[in-house]
Amino acid sequence: MSTKNRPLSPHLSAYKFNIGSTMSIMHRLTGVAMSVGTLLLDSWLIATASGPQGYDHFASIAGSLLGKLAIAGWVFGFYYHFANGIRHLFWDAGKGFELSQARASGITVALLSGLATVITWFLLFG
C-alpha cells in the first residue's frame, strides 16, 4: 500500500498568524540558536584557560563583525527564552491559561525581552 498519496494534515500555511503559536516556535528557535551558542561560551572558557595568546585570538574573532552579530543575537535569544521560559513555568504550574491571560503574558514577554535586549546592546556596543 502506498503511503505517499495519503492526505496530509493541514499545512502550516493554512493557519492564521497568532501570538501563541509564533511565540511558541520562537521559544524553540531561540533555544536551538543558543544551544549552538554554547560553542561560543565554551570557546571563551577554553581560550581563557589556554593563556593570553589563545585568548587574544578568540577576542579578535568575537570582536569581529560576525562575532558581534552572534553576541547580539545571543543577547536577544537569552532574554526572550528567559522571559518566555518563566511564562511556560507558570503554565506548568497550571496558571495563566485563560486566552486573555496568555495574550497579556505573551505581549509582556515580547516587550520586556525587546527592552532588555536594546539596553544590553547599548551597554555592550554603545
Place this chain on the structure above:
Amino acid sequence: MSLKSPLGKVLGLGSAKEGTEHWWSQRVTAVAMIPLSLWFVIAVLGLPAFDYVTVSAWMAAPVNAVLLLLFTGTLLYHSMLGTQVVIEDYVHGFAKVATLIIVRFIYVALAVAAIFSILRVSLGN
C-alpha cells in the same frame, strides 16, 4: 480488576517510574537557570573590560568559578535536554538514533572542556 497488560503482570515491574524524568529535569534545570543566568549576564556586563587579564582574574575568583561551573553545567544539561526533544520531533529512524548519540557525545565533551577550563584558570596552570 487490574489494568496491567499480560506482559506487565508476568514481569511484575509496575509502571516505568522514570517516564516523567526527562520532562521534570527540563523544568528543574529551567528553574535553576533563572538565578544562574541572571548572575552570568549581570557579572559579564559588569566587567570593566574583556581583555585576558580582567577576564582570567574574574574567572579565577572562587565565588565566580563555582557559579560559572554551576551555570555552565546546568546550561549544557538544559540545552542537551531541549535539543534532544527537537531531534526527536524532526529526525526519524536510524538518523534519529545516530543524531541523538552524536549530540550527546558533543554535550559531554563540551561540559568536560568547560569544567576543565574553569578549574585550570581558577586553580592555576
